[in-house]
Amino acid sequence: MVRDQLYTTTSQLEWAIQRIKYQSGATNTGNALQFALENGFQGARGGTVPRVVIVITDGQSQDNVAEPAQRLRDAHVMIYAIGVTNLVNVHQLHQMTGNPLRVFTVESFDELDQSLAESLTWDMCKTEFRPGTPDIICAPDRIGVRASTKKPFDGYVFVMDHFHEEECRAGPEKFPDPKSIGITVPFNNCNVHRYRSLNPRGIFVEMTVVFMFHSLFMTKVDQTVKIQCFYMEAEKSVTVPLEYDYNTIPPKNV
Template identity: 85%
Template sequence: MFWEGIPIGDFVHDSGVRGCFCLTPTNERRCDLAECVANKSVDLVLILDGSGSIGDETFQLQLNFAVHLARRLNISQSASHMAIIQYAETPQLEMSLNQYTLPNQVEWAVQRIKYLSGATNTGAALKFALENGFQGARGGGIPKAVVVVTDGQSQDAVSEPAQQLRDAHIMVYAIGVTNLVNVHQLHQIAGNPQRVLTVESFEELDRSLADSLTWDMCKTEFRPGTPDIICAPDRIGVRASTKKPFDGYVFVMDHFHREECRAGPEMFPDPRSIGITVAFTDCNVHRYRSVGFTFFVAALFRINPFFFE
């Protein structure tokens, strides 16, 4: 059923999703996005840069971006949830994951956030997100994601806390703003070049970027039945979600007997969220150079279909 008078590319929500009105190819993606977020959920922690280089006016642009995301994510009790952390010298939780379950509530809470100012300790914010941001997360087949916004270089290390997030099966996105940003650190944070976004100014933290980010989170392969391969400079990881609690081990073939080559239920953050990370020096796992400085690692992930039914 299609409705007249509805903005192009938006769904109508009342008792459910009613339809999507697309007239041009430009808006077809908006329809795809609206349909995707209507049927898939995410627990998202948004980390905003409140350091001294930002300033009040620019910080407001980050808050506007948070509102764009909230409007796109189909936030509700049964759909997506969003938390917000602001960081400068120290991080603080501005909004917990399940504190608000309606978009207008989130928008109200976002506009009440006050700018911190101070040093840029992005690593501390990542660690804080892992320890505090996902309290109340629903687990199961609902992916967890972190989105970090920064305009410069962190004054503390980001690699280890970012890896800990990924080891906990959390997707990490890094948004770098202005040409002063440290691109190498962005890649350390995200661990995946496809999850690194850069823009030249905070004015570009707009609806279009929110759409692109939401679309990537929504279509991500980290869904039940399809593993996600995570590549790092010194290790490789595999993660997946299952529909039924997983009671077993994920291990490197022919190396189950070695503790560093297997992961069991006691190591999984959720019985339906499984994975393993292995260093290239362990478990006979190797990477091969094909051309220039590009390395390739082949990964084969097998699991009993019982857990996906």
């Protein structure tokens, strides 16, 4: 949404953004946030589509940003703040987002590149792609994890520090269902860690698995899961029948 016109395609939105005129004068980010609240989401789709405001600034606002930012967050709008150059007021960035994980700083406008855009996109939409509570697989000779996602997952699941070993990762080509993902690894592969426990008696087997959401590079929203299985040592009592041959005992002297 730019001004009072509704845009329904990416190309229309890009066209409109390119035609926004720069307004000179003081920096009033608080007023901009209030304007976004009142005008930016009229006619917006509901459901699971995230409502997002991204603030890019290279300075300091002359008005209050905390109150309009809070009103946006109360309306379930996520705010991301990107500070450009070392002249920004980082405290104001935190006031706007209410979450330090949604604050980014770069040295120059040249760093507002595709990599940063991808990272922001994944963070905004991660609820659609991130797996829910995973199921741990504790098999007799292997350990693993299984999870499901709302949307098709096109990244990789791999054992931490072993991405380049084929047997230690699973990608889209190995998932029969792109919404059901996971990996299992034999005990003797991928540096799976095993150690003995005396109380209770048994063996712990563990590894750390990474859910990498993008197929080409790591992002800040990638999820790691530590998997641990315990194999209790069975208590066995062994019974051996004993035979005694009396004929082999020498007679006592009387």
